[in-house]
Amino acid sequence: MNKEAAEAYWKENISLILKLLVVWFAVSYGCGIIFIDELNAITFGGFKLGFWFAQQGAIYVFLVLIFVYAKKMEAIEEKYDIHE
Template sequence: MSQKQDNATAYWKENLRYLAILLAIWFIVSFGFGILLVDQLNEIKLGGFKLGFWFAQQGSIYVFVILIFVYIRLMNKLDKKYGLDD
């Protein structure tokens, strides 16, 4: 394999690793906190609302938006690392 192809393979492996980690975080927050752990989290109040309810209604959306910005930052660093930034 050429060096260019090796770099492309390494780039996509790292990209997929980032995606897997970020999607796992989103899954844990949306499904885990919003559905599975809702009763335990409802014992805690956040702004007058039960925390489990908040994660199910708002928190998972906020976390998703934050993860988008984290992904952008990670991809910008990855692009620079492999010389793909313009």
């Protein structure tokens, strides 16, 4: 694999990671800590939304993020023909 392709691949990887980490930060620190009081004004069932994110929701989103990353990286690696 040549140098340009390697750099382009790495750039795509980094930009994907940054996008997903923004979501990671938003659901955990954002919804579960910083804006927890504001979100607690919204309720569904017995849950206050901020509390739900801190104790349930963030974990579900983390799961989705890892599998999205793994899936997208597979596609990127196929594109650059560096898959295993």
